[in-house]
Amino acid sequence: MTKRPYLPEITTAFTAHDLLRRRAELQPDRVALNVNGAATMTYGEWDHRSNALARGLLEVGVGRGEVVGLVFDGLDWLDYAVAYLGVLKAGATATHLNSNVGADEIVARMTRVRAVAIVHGATVTPPAGFDGWTATVAALSTSDTSDPGVPVAVTDIADVLFTSGTTGPAKASTSPHGNLTHGRGPEGFYLFGDPEPLLTPMPLGTTASATTLNFSIHTPSTLVICPIDDPERMGQLIEKFRIGSIMITPWLALQLLRARVWERYDLGCVETIANASTALPPAVARRLLEVMPNAVLNMSYAASEAVPASIGHRFDPATPMATGRPVRKTELRIAGPDGGEVPVGELGEIWLRSPAPKRYYLDDPELNERVHADRWTRTGDLGRVTADGLLYFFDRRNTAVEVDGELVSTIEVEAALYEHPAVEEAAVFGAEEADGSRSIAAAVVLADPAAVDELPDLLAGTLTPRQRPTRVYTVDSMPRSANGKVLKHILREQLRVGRPS
Incomplete structure (x- = not known):
């Protein structure tokens, strides 16, 4: 992985696993994670289990700076937490994936980051097209729970993170250890x-x-x-x-x-x-x-x-x-x-x-x-x-809509729509009229379908003519990303609205 230059304003000298180690020393029995009111893990358990995972990675030859994919799903947070901190303790770099993105996308992202391995949840089937090796946390962990002591600098890369992809293809960025812990000790x-x-x-x-x-x-x-x-x-x-x-x-x-x-x-x-x-x-x-x-x-x-x-x-x-x-x-x-x-x-x-x-x-x-x-x-x-x-x-910038030479905020139009008590969800985007001009379109999920007739009067009282939607679609639900963001490009296609602004 290509190293990037960093300027000398770095004020932290700690990695995330440095801080976990210290937290485990001070409060080993305090519960760090409670998953859905059932399974729990203390700081001491998290520290020891991630040490065992790190040692397993080192034993199979994972080297400092190599990328390991973490593919987990559902509520498998405890193994995921162990895998993540174990990768960091081994001096490797983690990239995070949910199996819901699909096997082809997982393979594409693993290829993009040149991952050598995938550590995955017990119920996750690793993608068949991946060239590296795969293992669960249980299979990879050793019986040795002592700290592996791998030296890691705050400028080393901790994560390769992918954007949500809500406005285009997901992009990958590198996050140094010092970025994770900046201002914290x-x-x-x-x-x-x-x-x-x-x-x-x-x-x-x-x-x-x-x-x-x-x-x-x-x-x-x-x-x-x-x-x-x-x-x-x-x-x-x-x-x-x-x-x-x-x-x-x-x-x-x-x-x-x-x-x-x-x-x-x-x-x-x-x-x-x-x-x-x-x-x-x-x-x-x-x-x-x-x-x-x-x-x-x-x-x-x-x-x-x-x-x-x-x-x-x-x-x-x-x-x-x-x-x-x-x-x-x-x-x-x-x-x-x-x-x-x-x-x-x-x-x-x-x-x-x-x-x-x-x-x-x-x-x-x-x-x-x-x-x-x-x-x-x-x-x-x-x-x-x-x-x-x-x-x-x-x-x-790429979702604001230019109408009659001026930009319109979809955020402001959505805020106005939510003022109606029947609007449960709203999404605003750009549409193209028959004459080639741009206008505002909106999609709404309504508790009462009849309320759609009340929206024009509501918006007329709060928005300028340029901001008001020229068409309002009622839908049963919105297409959303894993984080719950509305996927407006898919919504536009579903509604067969003209090109975005």
Whole structure:
């Protein structure tokens, strides 16, 4: 794997497995992971089991920097956690896959990253077309649970991460160890008390699951992990374990509200709701806070290429579309086409920068040159900043729609649609009219089909004529990615709408 140059602003000297080792020394019996209220694993067990896996990898000849695929599915989080930290302890690089992407895609990605092996879940059948060797965690683990002691630098590559592919083919990027642990060290472990558990409904074998495991090493809370498509189970777990915090996505929020779980389970224990995915419509945010009356809602924005640079904000009904301000040594720039900052309040591309070791696209110097400049990352997202430094996310550049020479935010139109109580899901995209002009189209899932006739009057009161959809489709469901994001290109094809803007 090609090494990338890193500038000397690196301030962390720890890897994720350094921190797991220290956590296991201090709190060996504390539960790190609770899977769906059943199987659990302590920090001590996680450390020992990943040592045994690392030694198994070394015994079969996996070398430092070689790529190992992790293919897991369902709720097999404990073996996945062991496999991931075991790969890192062996000095190798992990790439994360879910068997739902299909055997052909798994083989294609393994070929792309030049993987030598696949470690997979016990119920997963490895793809027949893969040229390397495959094994389960149980088959590969040794009886020796001592630390293998492989030297790993913070500039070594920990992960090859694939984007979700919601706006095009999935792209691969490399993430150094220091990127995972930037701004984190073992000092805070001494301060941990006994906080309430944190619920994390996340899909396995994705970039999100890798992030979840790294987060679990640093958080003082036990992570309770549950399916992403079972709001009833989420309600049960919140009540049973007195969950204090929930990590959520807009899709999860919609499922919880549609299922009306608060009518059957006590959600009053929730103190923090954290949204770290796509923009959360204000109507959905307000409704969440109504059904979890003791909670605050923390919003977060980040681009995968710029992590750990991020924007954070506590939802405020007075500024419902605000995204937040830079956190954790993040720098923010709203840039024009020449890369210079645009005036306050004007629309431009969101650039982010942090002193952490950077993520770079794998073997694509041309793309890296376009995306990265002077340690800034061009996110491809559009936004504007107010005079007091508050960022407002506008849209992704490739999903915003140009109508009559001006850009329209699909995010803003979707937010307006969600203000109708019958709208359960909404997706907005560009359409082409018969005369070649561009317009706005929308698809909605409605609790009451008759409500479609009420939408024009609602939107007329909140949107400009340019923003209003020229056509609204009612659908039974939306095509979604593993993370719950609407796949608008598939939706457009299903509805046979004209080309995107």
